[in-house]
Structure formats: structure tokens, C-alpha cells
Amino acid sequence: MRQLVAGDQWIIYGGFASLLLASFSDLCIPHFLTASIFSAQSGEAMLFYRNTKILLLLCLSSGIFSGLRGCFFSIGNMILVKRMREMVYSTLILQDISFFDKKTVGNLTSRLGADCQQVSQVIGNDLNLISRNILQGAGTMGYLFVLSWQLALTTLGICFILATVMTFHGRYQKKAAKSIQDITANANDVAQDVFTLIRTVRVFGTEKQEYERYLKCLKKLADIGLRQSIVYGLWNSSFSIFIILPRFVSMTKAIAVLVGGASIMAGHFSAEQLTKFILYSEWSIFATWRMADNWSSLMQSVGASQEVFKLMDLRPAKEFLKGGEKLQNLTGCVEFANVSFHYPSRKTIPVLENINLAIRPNEVVAIVGLSGSGKSTIVNLLLNLYEPTSGQILIDGFPMNDLDKKWLRERIGYVGQMFTRNISYGCTRKITHEDVELAAKQAFAHGFISSLPNGYETLVGDGLLSGGQKQRIAIARAILRDPDILILDEATSALDAESEHYVKELLHEFRISSKKKRTVIVIAHRLSTIQSADRIVVMDAGEIVEVGNHRQLLSINGRYAQLTKRQSDTID
Numbered sequence: 001m002r003q004l005v006a007g008d009q010w011i012i013y014g015g016f017a018s019l020l021l022a023s024f025s026d027l028c029i030p031h032f033l034t035a036s037i038f039s040a041q042s043g044e045a046m047l048f049y050r051n052t053k054i055l056l057l058l059c060l061s062s063g064i065f066s067g068l069r070g071c072f073f074s075i076g077n078m079i080l081v082k083r084m085r086e087m088v089y090s091t092l093i094l095q096d097i098s099f100f101d102k103k104t105v106g107n108l109t110s111r112l113g114a115d116c117q118q119v120s121q122v123i124g125n126d127l128n129l130i131s132r133n134i135l136q137g138a139g140t141m142g143y144l145f146v147l148s149w150q151l152a153l154t155t156l157g158i159c160f161i162l163a164t165v166m167t168f169h170g171r172y173q174k175k176a177a178k179s180i181q182d183i184t185a186n187a188n189d190v191a192q193d194v195f196t197l198i199r200t201v202r203v204f205g206t207e208k209q210e211y212e213r214y215l216k217c218l219k220k221l222a223d224i225g226l227r228q229s230i231v232y233g234l235w236n237s238s239f240s241i242f243i244i245l246p247r248f249v250s251m252t253k254a255i256a257v258l259v260g261g262a263s264i265m266a267g268h269f270s271a272e273q274l275t276k277f278i279l280y281s282e283w284s285i286f287a288t289w290r291m292a293d294n295w296s297s298l299m300q301s302v303g304a305s306q307e308v309f310k311l312m313d314l315r316p317a318k319e320f321l322k323g324g325e326k327l328q329n330l331t332g333c334v335e336f337a338n339v340s341f342h343y344p345s346r347k348t349i350p351v352l353e354n355i356n357l358a359i360r361p362n363e364v365v366a367i368v369g370l371s372g373s374g375k376s377t378i379v380n381l382l383l384n385l386y387e388p389t390s391g392q393i394l395i396d397g398f399p400m401n402d403l404d405k406k407w408l409r410e411r412i413g414y415v416g417q418m419f420t421r422n423i424s425y426g427c428t429r430k431i432t433h434e435d436v437e438l439a440a441k442q443a444f445a446h447g448f449i450s451s452l453p454n455g456y457e458t459l460v461g462d463g464l465l466s467g468g469q470k471q472r473i474a475i476a477r478a479i480l481r482d483p484d485i486l487i488l489d490e491a492t493s494a495l496d497a498e499s500e501h502y503v504k505e506l507l508h509e510f511r512i513s514s515k516k517k518r519t520v521i522v523i524a525h526r527l528s529t530i531q532s533a534d535r536i537v538v539m540d541a542g543e544i545v546e547v548g549n550h551r552q553l554l555s556i557n558g559r560y561a562q563l564t565k566r567q568s569d570t571i572d
């Protein structure tokens, strides 16, 4: 064994000072700034080993990785924002809009929050720590083999056992994390649902049931959390078997002292080498353990981020992939040629069957029929929210698929059943405040808008306006867009009789007085509102059963006549 020589005391003092500084700096100064110089490992190193090159290298690598950690955190945060952006964008432009029929808003917002954070955790923390520990573990293990391959094999065996337990533990954590994220998303769904429908909940007195529904999700979460803790405890105890009370009594140390002591007695090994060996082996085991810990965290993140990646991989709608043709002049001729359709979420149930319908420019066509007969689905296809399963839709004689979808949508005005957004929403042409006000006046919305505290600057939320007011805003929006094809889907259902009368007149004038041709498609349950339409299309169970004007349809005494009679009976 090497004797202490002059100057060694400075190494010992330096070691102590370094350890003190390391403890102090860990408390007061960001770790990554100090770790490279004053890490606890370098203090230990100076105390016990003098300047071994490998040790310095390890300390340096530890420092560099600690330093890099700050950068990784920033990168992680940047990636978090990027992932959130990508997820929202890919969801907004996705081709299969029926995705939203399966996923709820609460579910998506949960993915956006918790799941995206997990993705950033992988990048910002886990990957960096794992690579640091792999480097440290491999470095120390290499040096252990240089010191004594027999003793190194003992340490390698322990590391191998830890790595095996780590693999199983990691797999479990990945599964558990996925379940946790899914259940959290469900819990968010329940909460969102209840808060959105709070009026219904109050009216029906179902507060307790809703609370219990939420509690059920939380209980599931607590169960998984408990199982996770037990598994983590088992994993930790497997480590403690090898390192009991870290740094004091160690099983590895005991084995090393036993085998190493025998080697020293036999003169194959020096005491200095044994000391180095014990500390290096401890270091390599700690590196394996830390790696395993980070691995399980990585697996948790991977499990939790699966849904985010699935969302980002959604196929975007065609209009976001390719342009398509823009017609110079759109006359508003719409033709459904043998169109059949079923919703992607209900593939076995046909909603439209062999629809053939040609709508001429400047024509007002009303679509009527019982609830669920497929009226809104026709509009959904025309708005290109879905694609026909067979057949095609032609616009001015061009297959709709070949046209630039964004351009086409700008030319379609849509007044839906309940849609709350400001008047200028989605209007691409240049407009002034006067244009907005004029449209609002024409739609009989100016009066109530002016009485709002912020007037035209009001942000329109769901709870602010009545059904009729929302419809008037939607009509004003359609007027402002000045579309070539106007679709009114139950656009006047919530209006009082007087407003409805004026709005109907306005829409009529809007079509006639305009210099350009404008096609109007109206869906209405109240048949009195569509009597003046040029043609009325009667639908039943996804098929067109009658076409003609009001008088013609009454004279054939078919489905339309039946519907009209039932409605007038109800009124009487």
C-alpha cells in the first residue's frame, strides 16, 4: 500500500473543502452551475483517490451533464409548446371529423395539458439523466475491470439483477401511466360535462349522482396510485438489498472486502486498489439504480404520451395537403350524383342512399323530412365536413374533390342551428365596422347588440345570448360574407314570429336584389317557413321521396302533404 507523502494533507483538506462547498452550493446555487467543479463526487474523489484520470473524467461528465440539464429543461419546455401546438393543429385540420364524435372536449384538453407535459418531461429530464448515468456506469465498470475482473464480475452481476428488475418495473410503470392518463382524461370529461350542463344538473337535482360519477374516476386513480407505490416500494427494496443504508453498510462492500481481503493476503491486490474498487463499484451500482429510476420515469412518460403522438399522427384533411382548382366565377350550381353515405363512426348504418339532386343557380331549395331523415347530413357533405362513401358532388359541373376546399368554403354562407361567434368570424374579405353594423341591422340584431354593455366589442359566449339572438348573429354573419351558396339549417327556428317574417323577407331580398346569382338551400322543420321555396325536397330515411313546389307536393297528397297536415293539426 502506498504511504502518505508530503502534500497529501492538501488533497485531504481540499477534499473536505470541496464536500462542504458542494453541500452549500447544492442548497443555495442552481446545481448545474456548480456541479462540474464542486460536485460531491469530486470531493469524495479528492479525499480518497487522489487524481485518477478516469475519476476526473467521470466528475467532468457528471458536471457536463448536470450543466446540460438546464439546457435540456429549456428544450423540454420548447418541445412542450411545440407538441401542444402540433396537437391542436393536427386535430383542427384532421380529415375524419367524426373523430370528435368519439372524443370529448374534456378528453382532448386533458391530452393537451397533462400528456404534453409528460412528453416534455421525457426530453427535458429523463433522456438527459439516463444518458448521464449510462456514461457514468459504463466508465466506472470499465475501470473496475481494469482493477480486478473477478471483483468486477460481482458488481456486474448486481447491476444485471437491478437492470432486470428495472425492465419489469419500467414496463409496469408504462402501463400504469397510460391508465392514469386515460382515467384522468375521463375524470376531466365528467367535470367538463357537469360544468357545461350545470343548469340541467340543477333542474334534475342530479348533483349527487354527478359527484359520485366523478368520485368513481378518482377512486380508480387512487387505486392505480396505490399499486404504483407498492411496486415502487418493492423496486426500491430490491435495491436496498444490495446497498443497505447507502454509503455505510453495503453488501457489495462486504463482498468486496471479503474477496478483496483474501486477494490482499495472497499478495495479488493492494489495499489502495481495494479502496478504489469499493468506491467505484458503489458508484456503478448507484448509476444503475439512478438509471433504473429514470427509466421507470421515462416509461411513465412514454405511456402517457402515446395518445399525444396518436393525435399528432392524425391524417390531415385534403385541403391542407393540396390546393385544388379555384373557379373564376361560381354560379352556385350544386349537383348530388348518386351520393350514398354512412358516418365513419357507424359504418353499418347507411344515412344517405343514392341521392340524386341538381340545384340550379339562384334557386331556393328547401329540404324537409322527419327528424333523422338525413337533411343535415346533406349539408355536412356539401360543406365538405365528410366525403360521400360513393357517388360525387359537383359544383358548377366540377367534382367538389377537385376544387380548392378553402376557396369553396369562403363562398358558402352557413347559418347553423346554434353557433355562437362574432359577426365577422371567418370573413376573409376586407370589411369595416360599418359593414358589420349594416349586416346586423339587416338581420335585426343591431337593437340587442347595442344594448349589450360592450356593444359590438362584446365577446360572444354561450351563456350570453338567447337562441333567437344567436340566430340573428348567424344570419348577420352570412349576410356579411356575401356568399354564392347560402345554407340555412334551421336558421329561423328560434325566432319569434315577427322577426322570422322580417328575416325571411330579408333573405328573399338578399337573393333577388343581389347582382350575382345566389343559391339558397334551406332546412326547416316549420313547413310554413319554406312554402315559397322554388323546390321542396322531401326526405325519408336517407332517401329523397318527393320533389316539387308547395302546390305540386300538396296536390300529389304524399309525404309532404301528410307532414303539412300533421303540423297544421298540431297548431289547431
Ligand SMILES: Nc1ncnc2c1ncn2[C@@H]1O[C@H](COP(=O)(O)OP(=O)(O)OP(=O)(O)O)[C@@H](O)[C@H]1O
Residues within 6 Å of the ligand: 098, 101, 343, 345, 346, 351, 369, 370, 371, 372, 373, 374, 375, 376, 377, 378
Ligand atoms: N356525427 C354522427 N355520427 C354518427 N351518426 C350520425 C352523426 N350525425 C348524425 N348521425 C345519424 O345520421 C342520421 C341522420 O342525421 P341528420 O342529422 O342528417 O338528420 P336530420 O334529418 O338533419 O335530423 P334533424 O331534423 O333532427 O336535425 C341520424 O340517424 C343520426 O343519428
